[in-house]
Amino acid sequence: MLDTLWLLSFFLPTLGAQILISCAYKSLCELALLSGNDVVLQCDHPRALWYFSSIHGEDGLLLSSMSNVKQLPGGSLQLTNPQPSQTGLYSCKDNDNFLVVEFEIDFQDITTLHITHKDLGQKPLQNETLNLGGTVLIFTHWEPWQDCNRCGEPGEHKRLGYCYIKEPLEKPMPCRLYLREEKMQFSRMRPELQVESCLVPCNPSQEINQPYFIFDIYQPGKLTNNVWLTCPLASIYR
Numbered sequence: 001m002l003d004t005l006w007l008l009s010f011f012l013p014t015l016g017a018q019i020l021i022s023c024a025y026k027s028l029c030e031l032a033l034l035s036g037n038d039v040v041l042q043c044d045h046p047r048a049l050w051y052f053s054s055i056h057g058e059d060g061l062l063l064s065s066m067s068n069v070k071q072l073p074g075g076s077l078q079l080t081n082p083q084p085s086q087t088g089l090y091s092c093k094d095n096d097n098f099l100v101v102e103f104e105i106d107f108q109d110i111t112t113l114h115i116t117h118k119d120l121g122q123k124p125l126q127n128e129t130l131n132l133g134g135t136v137l138i139f140t141h142w143e144p145w146q147d148c149n150r151c152g153e154p155g156e157h158k159r160l161g162y163c164y165i166k167e168p169l170e171k172p173m174p175c176r177l178y179l180r181e182e183k184m185q186f187s188r189m190r191p192e193l194q195v196e197s198c199l200v201p202c203n204p205s206q207e208i209n210q211p212y213f214i215f216d217i218y219q220p221g222k223l224t225n226n227v228w229l230t231c232p233l234a235s236i237y238r
């Protein structure tokens with residue numbers, strides 16, 4: 001029984017390298033994610049119709065034109081390598097045009113990811129204030145630390161942080177959702193990744209066997225000295 005539960009909790013949130021995003025029936029969920037990492041937006045309606053609008057208040061267009069977006073048989077929407085330009089409102093409606101679920105997503109640009117190691121004294125981005133008519137705070141909203149990558153010996157764990165903006169007395173919002181109408185760009189608008197050392201005891205009932213795959217070997221670019229490392233089926237979300 002315990003084994004079954006563990007399998008469920010491990011396989012449900014990530015489908016392979018994809019992260020499954022769910023939201024309660026008829027609700028709107030607002031969230032920040034990283035560009036370049038595959039996600040599935042859950043909508044359990046076999047004849048679901050998905051609409052997308054990038055501009056606030058604008059009617060959504062039926063989603064079929066984006067090449068990296070695919071509707072799965074159960075109704076959910078799969079976004080492969082989503083781009084910052086795909087920030088906006090994703091609405092799932094049933095065939096009578098009633099809302100099933102809505103996601104307002106800020107795909108934050110992974111190419112600007114600010115990476116710091118806590119134990120090397122590297123500092124995350126600082127809070128800043130912006131003057132946009134009134135004063136707003138721009139800051140990093142951190143997710144919880146992920147699991148340590150080793151047990152019984154020193155390892156590392158990481159956490160992701162997203163750019164959020166907060167008006168006094170208001171609920172914080174992902175930066176690009178807040179700034180949707182004003183096509184403004186600030187250098188502080190970056191997602192973050194923080195690494196920290198960890199040491200956890202081994203707990204056999206919890207150990208997760210994460211297989212790895214070798215698909216290809218790339219030659220370093222002779223001219224640029226750059227190497228692009230691809231890790232198929234990997235995800236920064238875990």
Ligand SMILES: *[C@@H]1O[C@H](CO)[C@@H](O)[C@H](O)[C@H]1NC(C)=O
Pocket residue numbers: 127137139140166
């Ligand atoms: C930055 O702002 C956030 C949100 O108000 C707050 O939770 C956090 O403690 C602040 N960080 C610093 C270093 O002041």
